[in-house]
Amino acid sequence: HLNQTSSFHAYHSELGCFFPGSSNTRRRLVIIRLSEYPSPLMMEAGEAKSKKAGGSRLCCICNKRRPVLKRPKTLQQICRECFYEVFEEEIHQVIVQNRLFNSGERVAIGASGGKDSTVLAYVLSELNRRHNYGLDLFLLSIDEGITGYRDDSLETVKRNEVQYGLPLQIVSYKDLYGWTMDEIVKIIGLKNNCTFCGVFRRQALDRGATLLKVDKLVTGHNADDIAETVLLNILRGDIARLSRCTSITTGEDGPIPRCKPFKYTYEKEIKLDYFSTECIYSPNAYRGFAREFIKDLERLRPRAILDIIKSGEDFRISTTTKMPEQGTCERCGYISSQKWCKACVLLEGLNRGLPKMGIGRPRGSVNGDNKHTKARSTAKSIESKQCGSLDF
Ligand code: SF4
Numbered sequence: 001h002l003n004q005t006s007s008f009h010a011y012h013s014e015l016g017c018f019f020p021g022s023s024n025t026r027r028r029l030v031i032i033r034l035s036e037y038p039s040p041l042m043m044e045a046g047e048a049k050s051k052k053a054g055g056s057r058l059c060c061i062c063n064k065r066r067p068v069l070k071r072p073k074t075l076q077q078i079c080r081e082c083f084y085e086v087f088e089e090e091i092h093q094v095i096v097q098n099r100l101f102n103s104g105e106r107v108a109i110g111a112s113g114g115k116d117s118t119v120l121a122y123v124l125s126e127l128n129r130r131h132n133y134g135l136d137l138f139l140l141s142i143d144e145g146i147t148g149y150r151d152d153s154l155e156t157v158k159r160n161e162v163q164y165g166l167p168l169q170i171v172s173y174k175d176l177y178g179w180t181m182d183e184i185v186k187i188i189g190l191k192n193n194c195t196f197c198g199v200f201r202r203q204a205l206d207r208g209a210t211l212l213k214v215d216k217l218v219t220g221h222n223a224d225d226i227a228e229t230v231l232l233n234i235l236r237g238d239i240a241r242l243s244r245c246t247s248i249t250t251g252e253d254g255p256i257p258r259c260k261p262f263k264y265t266y267e268k269e270i271k272l273d274y275f276s277t278e279c280i281y282s283p284n285a286y287r288g289f290a291r292e293f294i295k296d297l298e299r300l301r302p303r304a305i306l307d308i309i310k311s312g313e314d315f316r317i318s319t320t321t322k323m324p325e326q327g328t329c330e331r332c333g334y335i336s337s338q339k340w341c342k343a344c345v346l347l348e349g350l351n352r353g354l355p356k357m358g359i360g361r362p363r364g365s366v367n368g369d370n371k372h373t374k375a376r377s378t379a380k381s382i383e384s385k386q387c388g389s390l391d392f
Pocket of ligand 1: 144181193194195197198279280281282
């Protein structure tokens, strides 16, 4: 009943029927956002019309309905109904083929209130029910303490809690570290804030997952994020991260393995922008450049995203390359390739009034031992997205 050309505001005004609605209602609203995509995903109105008029082009799957979108990875022109089917079926196949879960497992969904994790929560709860995965699902959110950003997005997660019937755990930086990001930014300014935030978030997610006693943590990282991370790791020469950033499951040697069911899913296909505020502290120009570069490549050749992931998967590391050795932090017990984990070093700096202590390359730092400088820089991947649309 909603017009395909609804503006964002018109769409937004329909959220009242989105949240308490049936799964069909939810699906319909996802589609409305899809209809706002620019080409090549959405077919140009004129293109679709002329093909219809000529009677020569129907959805290439059902061969009955008018196609409304062109899938970036296959270039198939398909109708809305078939898009729902193939989208969910593809995620199911990724889960099954990569054996992401075992029946009876407790699984936390990293939920930021952004589009990726919101769609992930919906799809995973649907597939769990439809295919009897036998999973106990939870939502896990991190409250970094960013006024006007995270407090708003957490409201979305709280609605998801009710909507999908999934228990929600919120873990805050203030509780874990004694600092909010607002307080940290007051001290360090806007230069290295994302270093603190990313390091703290990674550990906070693990701590939240431990609180929930889950077996796995799933995140909404999509194909665009992974391609972007491959590129960034090449640009930084970060071989350790490059070697693992394309894995669909990481951290199997750590406290909680993490999975990315959207590894092969294009961001354009999970666009659900009902929460679109950017972090007020987001200065990540370097990652932003990589993101724009990937988008430009995609415009020229939509398969570029999957090809970059494939290239990342096929990298082989020379046996002579020194890799970091995994241990545990002497202070908090978290995984670390150093005497102290990065979060403890950063926290020590904050608490001692030396906030730059853990930033950059160490010189006779608390960790003392400089022979692992390289290992430090390649310590466990943070993998946080550029936070304009942050989804852990
Ligand atoms: Fe944290 Fe992301 Fe904001 Fe940086 S941009 S402060 S990492 S939420």
